[in-house]
Amino acid sequence: MRLRNFLAVVFLGVLHRASSVPRGILPPNAYAVGHDLSPQTSKAPADECKNVSSSGSQKCGTKAVTHEKTVIPIEKTVETDMINGENRGCSGDKAQQLKGCPDIGTTTKAPVSSPPPAPPRKDSVTKKPEKCNPDNCKLPNCMCESVIPPVYDMPQFVMLTFDDAVTETNMKFYRELLENPKRKNKASGCRIAATFFVSAEYLDYPSVNELYRMGNEIALHSISYNREPSGSYWNDLNTTGWAAEVVDERLMVEKYAKVPAEDIRGLRGPFLFTGGDAGFRMLHSHFDYDCTLIHKRDGPDDTPVFPYTLDYGFQKPCMVHKCPNDTYPGLWTVPLNYLFRRNDDKYNPCAMADSCLPQPETSEDIFEYLRFNFENFYHTNRAPFPVFLHEASLDKERKEGYLRFVDWLLEKEDVHLVTVSEVLDFMRDPKPKESYAQRHCTKEDLPESTCPKWKRCHYPTTLRGGERYMRICGTTCPENYPWVNN
Template sequence: MKWALVFSLLFVALAFADEDCEDCLPLAETCDVEVCKLPDCRCSITDIPGGLLPRNTPQFVTVTFDDGVNTRNIITYRASLYNRKNQNGCPAGATFFVNHEYTDYTVINELYNRGFEIALHSISHQTPQSYWAEASYEDMVKEFADQKRQMAHFGNIHVDTIKGIRIPFLQMTGNASFQMMANHGFTYDCSWPTVSFTDPALWPYTLDYASEQDCIVPPCPTASIPGTWVMPMVTWTDLAGFPCSMVDACFSPPSLTDENAWYNFILTNFERHYKGNRAPFPFFIHEAFFDANPAVLRAFIRFLNLINSLPDVFMVNAQEVLDWVKNPVPISEYRQQPCRRLVPTSCRARSCGPYTAAHNNLAYWMQVCSVCPRVYPWLGNPLGQ
């Protein structure tokens, strides 16, 4: 009886150890499209989900913004994104990958109640970049799993709607971030650029099997981690033919004061998807670029006006793309589907602080939709208790 108890306890301990053991994960095998089937599995291929023809495939546009949200950049978001609708009558979407520092959580609540997707960009967004390249499973839990609770708590939004992550500097962490995602209720990562799969472009896929995607910022995942999705960051091509994963990171863009040139630049990259295999067209950017370059913002708004007028193009939240990929239907059927439903939340706004942060001794104020924290929230103490 004594030995039975010892072995039982040892089995439990090993089970918990394996949960965060990166070296214990099985190496991913080559994907077989006959075995890996939707809705739960998809190989890293450029084929349109469901075997649809391009002309029958909805062209999704995924607009995303990185970093903190606050009373300054919400002005741009209100002016460019609010009250837009696709031609199926559903609200246009966008996704915000938000980090904790300098985020106004009352603005998070506003964006959420407008139907936009709130995703995560880490608590610390710290430098150097090598911190992320060398990050462990435990580091990823502190940066993202804890941020999930933090975002839901201070923004008063539903925790189960937070599904996506983007790692700072697009620095992959090998298997660690995907293992964290699998264990903590995340659905997708959108941190992994591709320059080899742009025409035709790579569609979202799962990590049940080995990825064929090029590894631009190693280390990239090598393990089989079922249930986790990759939203590939399909790069644009700038005027000199160089790839850029973020719109504001192109080496050779048009003149920053030339609205028409920027509008045509956006259209050129869009048409590669629209006239190709209709993989989701990415518009990944930081709002500060728009703030510094009003002509680019005007070109962006013109582009949104165009796509919102097209019957086969849909500006959606990133999670909505995955919902379609899991259950692909032709445009005619997609247009008849009900719009996404939102359960709104309230915000009893409070201004908290100043707090002297333990990690850098700087003073911070916080705007929250909950009770004020006792100390400034940070890694290891995401709620500031």
């Protein structure tokens, strides 16, 4: 009965990379799931305990004690009403609106290959957010929070994303997924593409360059990926501290992976922490979007939300504190809409696809789990479907089911597996599916490599502690191991 009173609790179970394991290899206990319903956890004297996994597990003498880092305090807040729900020329029937309503009396524009230029951003405003007024919030640089498709006959986007470092080890799977010439979006003939939210520890920069060259998006996940269990490190950072973690990581990726800074457009906060307004002020000044904020759904029948801008702030319940209170004109948020996992007579929610409980164990199980959630989006309002996870969660069985799911999606004419930035380019200039043209389309020939030579660098001692190896594009290693404020 108690669980029924806590349906809003998020079963994040974010996978953590153990800092003591070289080159991105994870021990089994790095997959630990944090889902305690109580904010209190058992403790042992500090001098008797030591961390044994990045999930918050500690060893106290001979006894392992789990300190849950993903206990989510839920505020009693009133969810906002449907925003931007105008009929757009069709009846008031909600089911029809969710499918998108034709714009009566207009003609369809020809497809374009690039979004219109966005006007300059306004400064962030500290004020109590008001309800978004669609008459004042106009594309391409303002979009109200809404469950209504921005266009009639909406194409279905699927966003494949992966968190944490790209390494020589997990690159094998990324090649298997993304290099297969048969894996193309059926309508466009474009290769499928994914978004990689990379953290700096163990990051293999030539592999990052290879993914970018293949047409994938590189986004950010912080330099330090600090694992302090309570999240106080991230919540206590000021805007300058967030810039040191994120803006400086963009400089590192630009320099050592040869990825242009202007193409590194977004962030997913580590462990889904954003730092509230301190982090969002940094984002608003330097980036196009955030992909961290959880958007609670009460069940599969609760319609998912489309990406929108924070001109009117974030008005959903705060699931991982801190959340932003100010408004950030022109800054997009890509919602982490809940997915659901059937468990007996109820549905367990999760913000990341690899954290729903009970976790799928077989190839068939993960295929059916992903298909159920996809069809939940596809047969309602066709909001972009999030397959947000960590490669480390995909053992042999799960990889088989995941790849089967991807291939099943590619049988559909109106489904597009694209990057997060591609989805936002569409949102700025939405078009019905018959007129949609993918902006970044990689077909057969890849562009010439910008990383023809690479070098493996060795650092016997580092600010991080211990020795590190790092591959970079180029022939000259940096003098010091790149790190926060270094």
